[in-house]
Amino acid sequence: MNLDGIHIRGVGAVSSAGWSADDLLRTVREGNPLPTVNCARPGDERTWPCPVRLVPPPPPDKTARHPRLRRSSAITRYSVAAALGALVDAGHDPAALPPGLGILFVMMNGCVNYTGRFFNEVLQNPAQASPLIFPETVFNAPASHIASFLGIDGVVSTQVGSSNAIVEALDTAAFWIRSGIVEECLIIAAEECDWLSAEALTYYHPKFIAAEGAGALLLSAKSTGPQVREVVGPLCYTSWDERAALLPDLAAQTRAKLTGAAILIDDRCGIHRIDRAEQAAWSGAQWQAVRSPKLILGESMGASSALQLVLGTLEARDTHQPVVISMPGANTAAYACVITP
Amino acid sequence: MPFPPSQRIAITGAGIVSPLGLGWEANERSLAADRSAFRPVDFFDTSGLIAKTAGVVDLPTESPFRTLPARKQSHVDRSTRMLLLAIREALAQAGRNGMEGIDALVIGTSAGAMPLGEAYFENAQHAPGRIPSQLSRAEHYQPQRQINSIADEFGWRGPVIIVSNACASGANAIGWAADMIRSGRCKRVLAGGFDALARLVFAGFDSLRALAPSGIPRPFDAQRDGLALGEGAAVMLLEAEDARQSAALGDVAGYSTATDLHHLTQPDPEGKAAIRTMTSACAQAGVSPAHIGYINSHGTGTPFNDVAEASAIAAWAGDAVSTIPVSSTKSAMGHLLGGAGAVEAVICLMALRGQWLPASLNVRTMDPAVRFDLVQKFRQARFEHALTNSFGFGGTNATLVLQRRSA
Numbered sequence: 001m002n003l004d005g006i007h008i009r010g011v012g013a014v015s016s017a018g019w020s021a022d023d024l025l026r027t028v029r030e031g032n033p034l035p036t037v038n039c040a041r042p043g044d045e046r047t048w049p050c051p052v053r054l055v056p057p058p059p060p061d062k063t064a065r066h067p068r069l070r071r072s073s074a075i076t077r078y079s080v081a082a083a084l085g086a087l088v089d090a091g092h093d094p095a096a097l098p099p100g101l102g103i104l105f106v107m108m109n110g111c112v113n114y115t116g117r118f119f120n121e122v123l124q125n126p127a128q129a130s131p132l133i134f135p136e137t138v139f140n141a142p143a144s145h146i147a148s149f150l151g152i153d154g155v156v157s158t159q160v161g162s163s164n165a166i167v168e169a170l171d172t173a174a175f176w177i178r179s180g181i182v183e184e185c186l187i188i189a190a191e192e193c194d195w196l197s198a199e200a201l202t203y204y205h206p207k208f209i210a211a212e213g214a215g216a217l218l219l220s221a222k223s224t225g226p227q228v229r230e231v232v233g234p235l236c237y238t239s240w241d242e243r244a245a246l247l248p249d250l251a252a253q254t255r256a257k258l259t260g261a262a263i264l265i266d267d268r269c270g271i272h273r274i275d276r277a278e279q280a281a282w283s284g285a286q287w288q289a290v291r292s293p294k295l296i297l298g299e300s301m302g303a304s305s306a307l308q309l310v311l312g313t314l315e316a317r318d319t320h321q322p323v324v325i326s327m328p329g330a331n332t333a334a335y336a337c338v339i340t341p
Numbered sequence: 342m343p344f345p346p347s348q349r350i351a352i353t354g355a356g357i358v359s360p361l362g363l364g365w366e367a368n369e370r371s372l373a374a375d376r377s378a379f380r381p382v383d384f385f386d387t388s389g390l391i392a393k394t395a396g397v398v399d400l401p402t403e404s405p406f407r408t409l410p411a412r413k414q415s416h417v418d419r420s421t422r423m424l425l426l427a428i429r430e431a432l433a434q435a436g437r438n439g440m441e442g443i444d445a446l447v448i449g450t451s452a453g454a455m456p457l458g459e460a461y462f463e464n465a466q467h468a469p470g471r472i473p474s475q476l477s478r479a480e481h482y483q484p485q486r487q488i489n490s491i492a493d494e495f496g497w498r499g500p501v502i503i504v505s506n507a508c509a510s511g512a513n514a515i516g517w518a519a520d521m522i523r524s525g526r527c528k529r530v531l532a533g534g535f536d537a538l539a540r541l542v543f544a545g546f547d548s549l550r551a552l553a554p555s556g557i558p559r560p561f562d563a564q565r566d567g568l569a570l571g572e573g574a575a576v577m578l579l580e581a582e583d584a585r586q587s588a589a590l591g592d593v594a595g596y597s598t599a600t601d602l603h604h605l606t607q608p609d610p611e612g613k614a615a616i617r618t619m620t621s622a623c624a625q626a627g628v629s630p631a632h633i634g635y636i637n638s639h640g641t642g643t644p645f646n647d648v649a650e651a652s653a654i655a656a657w658a659g660d661a662v663s664t665i666p667v668s669s670t671k672s673a674m675g676h677l678l679g680g681a682g683a684v685e686a687v688i689c690l691m692a693l694r695g696q697w698l699p700a701s702l703n704v705r706t707m708d709p710a711v712r713f714d715l716v717q718k719f720r721q722a723r724f725e726h727a728l729t730n731s732f733g734f735g736g737t738n739a740t741l742v743l744q745r746r747s748a
Contacts, residue, residue, distance in 0.1 A: 001526075044469035068605070108483065115541070119462055122544040126389040134545035135606045135734055138451065139505035144735030148602045153614065156600040156737070157513060160453070160503045161485050168502050172517065175524045196465055200479035203471070236498035238489040331485045332501050 001167075001231040006174045008227065008339070009184065009220040010092070011310040012085020014078040015213035016053035016297045019062040021085055024307060025314045028293045033270075036209055036298075039198040052198045053211040053298035068148045071132060073114050074212065075192035076142040078303075079105070082216035083146055083188055090184075090218045094150065100183030102155040102176055104169045105143035105190070108162065108302030111136055112194040142190065155182055163267075164305040164327035165189075166215075167335040170228055173219050183222070189306030190214035201299060205271045211298025215306025217313070226316045226339050228309070230257040233327075233335035244277035246334055251281035254324055254336040261288045262338070263315050265308050266326045269294040278328050288321055305329075312339040350519045350594075352743070353587035354437070354578035356430030356533075357687045358423040360396030360571050360674040364430055369691055372699040373719050377673040379556050379569055385456075385540040390547045394556035395538055396571025396675030398423060405429065409494045416477060418454040420537035421487040423574035423680075427533060428491060431576045435587040440497035442586070443578075444527035446488065447502045447518040449510025449534035451679035451733075452542050453484030459540055505679070507733030508639075509598070510534050511575065512682025512741050516596035518579050528584040533576030534683035542678065543570055549606065551643055558642035558676075559703040560669035561651065561711050568641040571675025575683035577690070591690050594726065595626030595742035606734050607645050612653025615730060618740035619657045626726065626742040630658040633665055633742070634724020635698055636713070637685045639732045640669020641676055650730065651710040658713070668701040668716040682731035686741050689727035693745040698722045 013020065016034050017027035027034065036051035055078060064080045083103075087094050114136040121129040135141060140158035147156045155176060159169055166189045173185035191212050198210035232253045235246040264287045268275040293307055294300075300307060305327045312323040320341045328334040357364065360378035361371035371378070379394045387393045405425045406414050432439065440446075461478035480486055488501050504514045511534020518532030546552050546568070553559070553567035579593060580586065599621075601614035608615075623629065638650055655662045670688050671677075677684050692698060698716045707715060724745070731739045 041469075043466065047470045115458075116462060118545065119459060119541045120466070122541060123463070123466075126544045126547065129544055129548045131548040131550070134548050137541070137545065138507050138734045140507050140733070140735040140737060141605065144600070144605055144737075147600050147736070151602065153600045153602050155598055156735075157517075157598070158505045158735075160450075160505045161501070165485075165503075168500060171526065172502075172520075175520060175526070179520075179524065196462060199465060200461070200475070203473075203476035203479060234500045236492075236500060238493050238498070331483065332489065 001171050003170060003174050003228045003231060005221055006177060006219050006227060007223045007225045008217050008313045009223040009225060010086040010090025010218040011313045012082040012089060012216040013307055013310045014055055014081045015307055016055055016211050018056060019058050019081055021310055021314060024311055028291050028296050028311055033296050039195050041195045050198050050202050051209050052193055053209055054193060055212055064149065066149045068145045071136065072145050073111050073136055073192060075111055075190050076145045078214035079142050079188050079190040080146055080149055082214035083186055086186060086216040086218040097150060101152050102182035102185045103143055103147055103152055104173050104185060104187045105158040106166045106169050106302060107139065107160055107190060109191055109197050110139045111141055112197055113192055116194055116196055162329040162331040163301055164329040164335050166305045167231065167327060177219060177221050184218055184220040186216060186218050188214060188216045189303050191301045191303040207271055209298040211300040213300045213303045213307060215303055215310040217309060226313045226341055228337050229340050230338040231335060234333035236333045243328060243334060247277045247281035247328055250334050250336050255285055257338060258322060262322045262324050263287060263289045263319065264324045265291045265312050267294060267328055268292045269299050278326060282326060316341045348523050349582035349592050350522050351580045351582050351585050351589035352577050352591045352593060352690060353580050353585060353589055354431035354435030355590065355687045355690055356427035357575040357684055358398055358426045359573035359684055360398055363426060365691060369695065375700050375702060375719050377702055379675065382538060390544060391554050392547050392552035392556060395569055398572050406494050409490060413490060413493065416481040417490045418457055418487060420454060420535050421490060423537065424535040425491050427574040427576040428531060431531065431578045435578045440495040443497065443499060443529050443531050445500045445502060445521060445530045447504065447514045447530055447532040448488060449504045449514035449679050449683060450484050450536055451505060451507050451510050452536050452539050454482045454487050455539035455541060457482035506737040507735055508678050508681055509731040509733035509737040509739040510679040510682065512686060512731035512739040513598060515577055515593060515683060515686055515741060516598060516739060519593045519596050522579055522581045528581045530579050531576055532579055533574065534680045535574035536677060536679040537572045538570060546570060553642060557703050558672055560640035560642040560672050560701055561647050561708050561715055562704045563706045563708045565642045565644060565647060568643055569675040571677045573677045573680045573684050575680060575687040577687065589746045591693050591746050592744040593741060594744040595622035597621035598739045601736035601738055603736065608649040608732060610649050612649040614736065614738040615650060615653035615732065616657045618738045619728065622740040622742045626744065628726050630665065631661040632726050633728045634722060635692055635727040636665060636667040637689050637729040638667050638669045639730045640671055642671065647708060648710045651708065655712045662712045663714065665713045666698050666716045666722065667713040668699055670699050672702040682739060685729045689729050689743045693727050693743060696721060696723055
């Protein structure tokens with residue numbers, strides 16, 4: 001994977017730390033895990049704890065208004081705010097965007113709140129299931145809303161995959177930019193939390209804490225600033241054992257590309273059984289700092305690697321040091337990359 | 342810009358599973374017989390819904406897996422079994438026993454393994470306590486986990502990219518794969534789409550009043566009243582011409598995608614995004630509308646879609662419109678959603694290879710918006726290029742242009 005010449009012109013984020021990329025950076029640097037709340041469940045009381053870290057209510061200046069956003073779900077609202085953050089960070093006026101902007105949207109679970117609500121209506125009485133809700137359950141609804149909001153009528157696409165599927169999106173966006181299909185590409189990865197996905201995580205481990213949010217990166221070949229360099233991967237696997245066996249190689253290949261001090265942003269979530277292979281793979285190196293956003297924010301699934309990349313961009317800008325991003329994924333492939341200032 | 346000859350994207354294998362049959366030959370026979378394949382849906386409850394029928398795939402009773410352990414097979418859903426059958430056929434056609442040498446798998450889907458998610462929901466809703474089997478449902482409803490079972494079946498490890506642009510997913514997946522080869526990132530990619538019928542999706546289209554109450558879709562008929570859903574999968578093996586290891590069946594000559602901002606579910610009445618994708622895909626293929634010998638339209642049979650697409654084709658084709666044969670094979674098998682674009686691309690390839698045109702069935706009185714040559718019965722034809730349109734919720738529009746290679 002070659003992303004040479006492609007710069008991260010702007011970043012934006014919404015997370016359980018707040019509605020800006022600065023909130024993300026500050027909170028992760030402080031290193032204190034955010035408080036949890038017990039996830040609300042419709043109907044019967046749950047017989048086991050299900051803690052979540054949700055995105056706080058938006059500040060007034062982060063509430064975008066548009067006809068398409070009236071009914072849209074949380075994942076779209078987070079994505080719009082993250083996208084606007086990235087565009088403004090890049091110096092664009094969102095009300096007067098230049099032509100040639102593309103959108104690549106990445107998710108794992110997608111529009112789960114409306115999906116659960118609509119399916120519940122189907123089970124109750126399908127004749128009265130809402131035709132307004134069903135279209136909002138489709139994976140590419142958020143990308144469509146953002147395109148409409150920003151007036152982008154060119155290439156807009158949605159990709160579904162593991163927590164690190166955004167890395168393949170970076171590759172696709174770089175091709176689109178180099179081949180002139182788009183001038184710049186907004187990559188957004190997002191997730192919203194619901195009781196079903198939060199409970200699902202607790203089946204993996206009782207202490208797995210679901211979260212939500214969105215990360216956005218504006219990629220461009222016509223700017224300066226941080227770049228995603230030295231992408232290692234995909235190292236593909238289909239089982240947890242294969243994944244564990246590949247991670248030392250992932251770390252070794254990445255470290256071989258470093259010439260000096262660097263910051264590590266890892267994927268650890270605080271559960272030893274899940275973290276131990278990654279932790280072992282990266283151990284033995286001296287890092288300027290180690291950031292573990294999931295320990296602070298929770299597991300935001302499809303958004304998590306995007307938040308790592310946003311954080312890495314901000315760290316590279318601020319410290320002028322290379323930042324290693326460890327993205328071992330959960331289902332299909334492991335990646336790592338170096339973000340250079 | 343057209344691809345230079347060195348960057349031709351050869352199609353060296355294709356597999357298709359549709360309500361019309363399993364495999365190229367069965368589908369070709371059905372299309373040649375103007376057969377349709379709608380019947381009552383019996384694997385989920387359709388009571389309370391207006392529509393009761395769909396294009397249903399008859400999966401073989403024996404497992405399509407040969408090496409995957411039975412325990413793992415139990416997690417594989419219906420749609421993934423269809424995808425595996427399509428992949429096997431595509432590989433066999435290219436003379437391959439497995440996926441060795443395949444650089445990536447790019448697959449479109451709009452629902453993935455939705456029935457597993459539905460089962461997870463129903464179990465969770467009715468039990469406040471923990472149910473151990475829920476972990477498996479939570480894991481395997483994810484399409485990437487389903488596709489892992491195919492990777493395991495072939496002992497293959499490579500990147501899996503899942504495109505989910507609603508009903509244009511399959512076409513976009515093939516287009517993305519062509520782009521991956523054109524950019525030099527890959528030499529050989531398996532690409533396609535798949536979706537099986539699912540209760541949530543069926544009820545969703547029913548709630549929108551998008552399904553034909555009679556169960557019979559009539560694309561481009563003046564009195565059309567909706568679509569029929571279907572299920573299926575199709576896959577193409579795409580190879581860089583300069584690295585091609587199998588005989589070429591045809592080429593992916595052009596691809597374009599654009600976004601219609603008109604509405605989340607309704608197309609722009611003039612089909613402006615479709616005009617752009619048809620124009621751009623043909624420009625990439627180096628052809629004009631007059632060179633297109635067949636269009637497999639998106640042609641759902643809904644009032645809005647068909648008039649928008651007919652208007653777009655007329656505006657794009659100009660004076661050539663009356664000479665361009667167009668049909669909607671959804672009239673025979675239903676709308677395969679995430680699988681539609683890939684299945685229809687493979688039908689275009691079959692038509693180019695066989696030099697025939699599949700029909701738009703069930704038309705009684707043609708819609709006045711139709712100015713093209715609507716193919717209403719299967720017929721022979723001589724042509725070099727076929728175009729297929731796929732439009733989806735969210736305003737996603739995709740067009741593929743395929744080119745014939747001599748048999």
